[in-house]
Amino acid sequence: MTAPAPTAPTRRSGRWIERWDPEDEGFWTATGQRIANRNLWFSVLSEHIGFSIWTLWSVLVLFMGPEYGLTPADKFLLTSMVTLVGAAVRVPYTFAVAVFGGRNWTIISASLLLIPTIAAFAVMKPGTSFTTFLVVGLLAGIGGGNFASSMTNINAFFPLRKKGWALGLNAGGGNIGVAAIQLVALAVIGANGGPRLLLGIYIPLIVVAAVLAALFMDNLATVKNDTGAAKDAARDAHTWIMSFLYVGTFGSFIGYSFAFGQVLTNQFGRTPLQATYLTFIGPLLGSLVRPVGGRLADRYGGARITLWNYVAMAAATAVLVAASVQKSLPLFVVAFVVLFALTGIGNGSTYKMIPGIFQAKALAKGLEGEAAALYGRRLSGASMGLIGAVGALGGVGINLAFRQSFLSYGTGTGAFVAFLAFYGACFVVTWAVYLRRAARPAVAVAASETKAQLSYAEV
Template identity: 50%
Template sequence: MSAYTYTRKHHISGWDPEDVEAWENGGAQVARRNLLWSIICEHIGFSIWSLFSVMVLFMTPKYGISLDQKFIITATATFVGSCLRIPYTQATAKFGGRNWAIFSAVVLLIPTGLTMMLMMNPGKFGFGWFLFVAALTGLGGGNFASSMTNINAFFPHRHKGWALGLNAGGGNIGVPVIQVIGLIVIWLTTDKAGIVCAIYLVALAFAGIGAAIYMDNLDHQTASYRSMVACLKYRDTWLISLLYIGTFGSFIGFSFAFSQVLALSFKSAGAHNPTLAAAQIAWIGPLLGSITRPIGGKLADRFGGGRITALCFALMIASASILVVAGTVADGHLKHKIETPQLIAFIIGFILLFLISGVGNGSVYKIIPTVFEHKARNNSGLNAAGKIVWSRTMSGALIGIAGAVGGLGGVAINLVLRSSYKQHQSATTAFWIFLAFYVVAGVVTWWFYARREIVLHEQTDTRPAASSDPSAVTA
């Protein structure tokens, strides 16, 4: 391990994952150990971010929280978590990957403990308290950005896709896991929501201690707000962010809202215990969306990110159409009563949207490096080293921006559903809006990224010498 210095203070100097000899002589083990605990911390962070998607199932009328307030609570958590992805991207460079992983786990003890307090005292705390605590759970949403940035620095380019895919997928699965735990608690106890919080208080302590013992800080992590600002001047930044609203925004938005929509649908259909019925199904969608994310990346590697993303939006249009038709039929019944055929159609439509949005998450992220690599190769003002640096810097910046903006799509989904139920006593209007958005996103994808797919051919000079001229890496 002569390629770098490793101290007992968990600080590594001179880390170079591209050094094959150092990587094979222990570097890989260090990186994988950090990856494992990064996945654990991010996984639990995602669970806490989606905590209120489970808690709303326990909120009976005695809590004094109305239906539209429940949608606002979950939208608040989504909004805060999305916004925090920008500063969290920079945190590992300033404080160290290990240090920030410890902090990000320990700080989540606060909203988890407060949620337990609220749920164990129904009727004693008003809507403002729930809104405040839901905002604090948004801290878990920021974990994704810091975790991905940290792991990106540990692995060589030849293994980044594998490592980042595991990290992202492991985090996303935190959503269905907490929903399964909620299902088990509802099945066993009906109204003991505090048990879910207690489980995660222990899990957070475990993650924080594990990060302190097994994770490391690197001395050369860099992150720049300047690159994010520079990225905003490119049209592709805005277009790709729009597409990510349709894919990741759908995933996280439906993850937060699906259980509520199902509970309302089962109640309308006359189910004996609509909460339990909803909990039995709600976790399936987020699980499928998490599993199919890396599949989207693999398909995009083979067929092109633009083409796969365009196909995803075409399939999402078809899936949303199922919801529209079922909702329209149900609205024609007395008091918008949902019968069994419409209930089955709702479940199928939502499950398909989860499944396809997961594929789209991976394929949209494939477009990002392709676009900026293409721009770099055609920029005559950059030398070989400058093109590589600029392409990677802009791609990293856009990944952070798109991740934050995409999360805001989840906010919009919750707010649109809330408005639809409040004004029309059904979700059909919301389904029409989702359908219209997928049509717009599909057209944008086809026109800018699929109609003439960018094909990058291998270059013979893949490892150019670094230039000493600062202007060489200036776009």
């Protein structure tokens, strides 16, 4: 017999909530909603600053003129390594919430952001070796992990019917951190300030985020790591297929966020101030439209939106190739901003697909009702951390592609051609796996397989 849901949370020392049942309407209305929303807002703040610190070097390299002695290839290598660390730490950050508690880990992860920021403050001057910049830049990668732990934490606070809104707001609020640091850099450069002024602004903000998390967030004792689910998710082919598709959406978003300003300065001769006037627009739009991608996926199916979004991304990339060849800055900027917006829509639609896919697999196995929902939540939750980590690796590929393109051709055109081919591959995979209707075989197909195949078109 199921025990009645609690009417109020019970805490032990350290702001732990021992019992949490957001699916119970009475509990949710009486106390759960207020507590969940409070944790959401302060989680968004910490994740937002984490994204800013992760993409810090996309701005700092704009300050690094000839006196720093770095080539364009050096700068692309630097930003690609920062992206790599950010992708790698997403895996342990996903599991850290269950080990330390959501509130406790938010305090820790926010405080850790002081390390790369203070280190950058110390070395950010001409005469510093490239190796030193690279090591300090790698430290900034830890900001990329805040997304994974924040999403895992907030996912546990909200009922299933509210998760889409909460996770979309959490992700979008974090992603805007990319545009925010570029806007702050614009103000600093416009005021004739240097990179240390930019860093000096963020150091106290990090402290504020950690203190507010300590004062207003909670730990959920009900959140526990399920290593079995993680292993099952890693063995499932759909986890890796969706990782590939997420490379094309989020990988593009974070990779372009790092690279846009450098392309403008290196290929089109823009000054840091002129580049910064333009670079924040793309990440801002890409962040704001992410919930739109989720909303469209809710209505029309995530696979369909993802498929046609890749068509649009390929078209925008083709325009970028033409603009790059013709050296048309206005056309280049417009196409790049449109491509940023499309990455945001794709981020929302691909993440929407994940729970639908595992729910479809549950139904194909013959599970029904709560058993099917439990199976779907268990595997989709475990797979999201891995998909998020692999997806972020796309940012590494983008920056390395730009590096090689500038080394070989002196422009980014070669890289854009490669991206166009990749989006074509993503289109084919989405269609072949999730939308293609299986031809009628000569022999009868098992009913469960037919059901699963047909349902994937609705994910």
